[in-house]
Amino acid sequence: MRHLLTALAAVSAFGAITAHAQEVVVIGHSAPLTGPQAANGKDNENGARLAIDELNRQNIKVAGKTVTFKLDSQDDQADPKVGVQVAQNLTDRGVVAVMGPYNSGVSIPASRVYNNANIPILSVASNPALTRQGFKNIFRIGASDEQLGGTMAEFAVKTLKVKTAAIIDDRTAYGQGVAQQFEQVAKANGLEIVDRQFTNSQATDFLGILTAIKGKNPDVIFFGGYAAQGAPMAKQMRQRGLRAKLLGGDGICSPDMGKVAGDAASIVYCAQGGIALDKTPEGREFLKKYHDTWRTDPQVYGVNYYDGVKLLADAMVKAGTTTDKTKLMAQLSKEQYKGIAGTYSFDAKGDLVGAPTTVYVIRNGFPVPYAQ
Numbered sequence: 001m002r003h004l005l006t007a008l009a010a011v012s013a014f015g016a017i018t019a020h021a022q023e024v025v026v027i028g029h030s031a032p033l034t035g036p037q038a039a040n041g042k043d044n045e046n047g048a049r050l051a052i053d054e055l056n057r058q059n060i061k062v063a064g065k066t067v068t069f070k071l072d073s074q075d076d077q078a079d080p081k082v083g084v085q086v087a088q089n090l091t092d093r094g095v096v097a098v099m100g101p102y103n104s105g106v107s108i109p110a111s112r113v114y115n116n117a118n119i120p121i122l123s124v125a126s127n128p129a130l131t132r133q134g135f136k137n138i139f140r141i142g143a144s145d146e147q148l149g150g151t152m153a154e155f156a157v158k159t160l161k162v163k164t165a166a167i168i169d170d171r172t173a174y175g176q177g178v179a180q181q182f183e184q185v186a187k188a189n190g191l192e193i194v195d196r197q198f199t200n201s202q203a204t205d206f207l208g209i210l211t212a213i214k215g216k217n218p219d220v221i222f223f224g225g226y227a228a229q230g231a232p233m234a235k236q237m238r239q240r241g242l243r244a245k246l247l248g249g250d251g252i253c254s255p256d257m258g259k260v261a262g263d264a265a266s267i268v269y270c271a272q273g274g275i276a277l278d279k280t281p282e283g284r285e286f287l288k289k290y291h292d293t294w295r296t297d298p299q300v301y302g303v304n305y306y307d308g309v310k311l312l313a314d315a316m317v318k319a320g321t322t323t324d325k326t327k328l329m330a331q332l333s334k335e336q337y338k339g340i341a342g343t344y345s346f347d348a349k350g351d352l353v354g355a356p357t358t359v360y361v362i363r364n365g366f367p368v369p370y371a372q
Contacts, residue, residue, distance in 0.1 A: 023065045025322045026072050027052070027309065028095035028119075030086045030110065031102040033075035036201070036228030039256045039299055041102055044124075045073050046294050047302030048099050051309035053293075060313055063320045069313070071099075076110075078103045078201070087113035095119065096322055097312055099305055104130060104145075104173035111138055118325045120332060122308040124273070124301045126250070127177035131349040137325075139332055139346055141308045142301060143273030143355040145174070148249040149181025151271040151357040152222065156247060157189040159359075159370075160269075162219035166195040166244070168209060168233075169224035175201070178249040179224030186222075194218050199229065206233045210240045218244050226251040230268070231260035238264045245269060254299040258365035265362035269370065272300060274341035276358050276369040286340045297366070307339030 029048055031041030052069045060067050072095055076083040083106030090098055091113060097120045101107040104127035114121050115135040123130070124142030131138055156162050165186060169179035183193055194216040197209045210233075213221060221237070221244045223230050230252035237246060245267045246252075253270035261268065277283030277298075286306065290298050311332075316322050319331035337344045345353045360367035 021065050022068065023062070023322060024068050024070060025316070026070045026093070026095050027312065028090035028093075028098035028100075029071055029073040030076045030083060030090065030098060030100040030106070031073070032078035033073070035077055037078050037102070037226055040226075040254065040301070041075070041078075043299035043302040044100065044102055044305040045071070046290065047298070047305035048073075048309050050290060050293055050302075051306045055310070055313050060317065062316045062322050067313075067316070067322060069309070076101055076103075076106050078106060080105050080109050083107075083110040084113060086110070091117040091119060096325065097122065097328070099123075099308055101125060102301070104177060108133075108173060111135060118329075120312075120325060120329045122312065124250075124304050125174070127173045129173070129177070131351050135350070136329055136333075138350040140351050141304050141311070141344060142352065143250070143271075143357050144351055145177035145181045145249070147355050147357050148271045148273065149178045149183075149224075150185040151359065152247050152249065152269070153182045153185035153189060153191065155269065155271070155359050155370075156186065156220050156222075157191050160220065160245070162191065164192045164194045164216075164218045164220075165247075166197065166213045166216060166218040166221045167193060167224070168197045168199060168206075168213075168221060170199050170201045170203070170226070170229055172201050172225065174226075174251060175224035177224070178251070179222060182222045182224070182247075199225070201225065201229065203229055204232050206236050207240065210236055210242060213244075214240055214242050220245045220247050222247045223252065224249065227254050227257040227260070231257050231265070234261040234264040234268055237267065250300050253360050253367050255297055255366050256299065258362045258367070261362070265365070268362045270360050270362075270367065271357050272360055272367070273352075273355050273357055274304065275356055277303060277340070279369070280340075282340050303341045307337075307341055307344065310339060311335060311337045311344050
């Protein structure tokens with residue numbers, strides 16, 4: 001009997017050691033999973049889950065412990081108030097870091113909650129105001145409005161050789177930010193802004209705005225907003241007989257744009273952060289893995305969320321911790337991580353250094369890199 005008890009004690013002790021040598025790390029995710037932008041939010045979640053599945057198969061070790069990663073994904077509905085509630089919820093649940101939020105209008109107020117809790121966030125939200133708050137917990141894993149809007153302004157002048165432009169934005173932090181940067185760089189390059197109009201992120205009827213713009217006869221219209229509004233806008237530009245091309249940032253640079261706009265998507269030119277995935281072996285491999293796993297094609301930032309989770313895991317391994325968020329953020333700030341969409345390193349504000357941007361056109365329903 002004594003031998004049996006000794007053996008059971010040994011088994012129990014071994015089990016305790018084994019359990020101690022394993023650790024579950026929960027990463028939060030905040031994005032619109034319902035509503036007009038759900039396709040983008042789900043795309044980001046898919047990219048993050050794909051990375052987590054791969055990491056878990058690799059048996060990553062941090063400070064000698066095998067780590068199992070899990071994703072706590074929550075729907076912020078692209079609503080700032082809901083996003084703050086999600087931030088508080090994820091904070092209360094003890095997540096080690098957060099992927100997102102996706103929208104600038106959500107990221108800016110939510111980032112204050114995460115900053116107070118010392119939780120790092122890795123977001124593609126592009127409004128420059130996000131990283132100008134002086135927080136040390138923000139790491140932008142996509143291009144900023146300055147890069148996206150500026151790229152399209154230079155493209156309009158130097159490649160399309162246009163002389164006049166009208167601007168519409170949806171009054172969100174993202175839409176206003178990218179439109180403002182387009183306008184600033186456009187004017188600096190001699191492009192005349194002939195009209196400035198506004199809509200909202202729930203609108204679907206733009207005929208009144210487009211009628212007003214048609215009278216100014218611009219060469220291009222720049223839209224600061226998302227595909228949910230950009231797609232019907234492109235169709236209505238055709239209906240109103242506007243000759244202008246429709247330009248925008250990453251918010252309209254998605255398969256959903258082509259799916260909804262149909263033939264009218266042929267007038268769309270847009271900028272997206274990162275390199276064209278089909279131009280590199282790693283990018284083509286990612287596209288295949290994503291499609292094989294989710295039976296759909298990626299939208300815009302699924303690859304950045306995939307890279308972002310891998311970047312986060314790399315920082316944990318190098319920092320030797322999954323729990324000390326101060327050490328984790330210090331390591332993130334000095335990362336030089338080569339991902340699928342580019343190399344991730346950050347300046348003192350948390351902006352992505354040298355973020356590449358690519359101009360796309362919509363062909364056969366999908367964004368393809370513009371080729372002169």
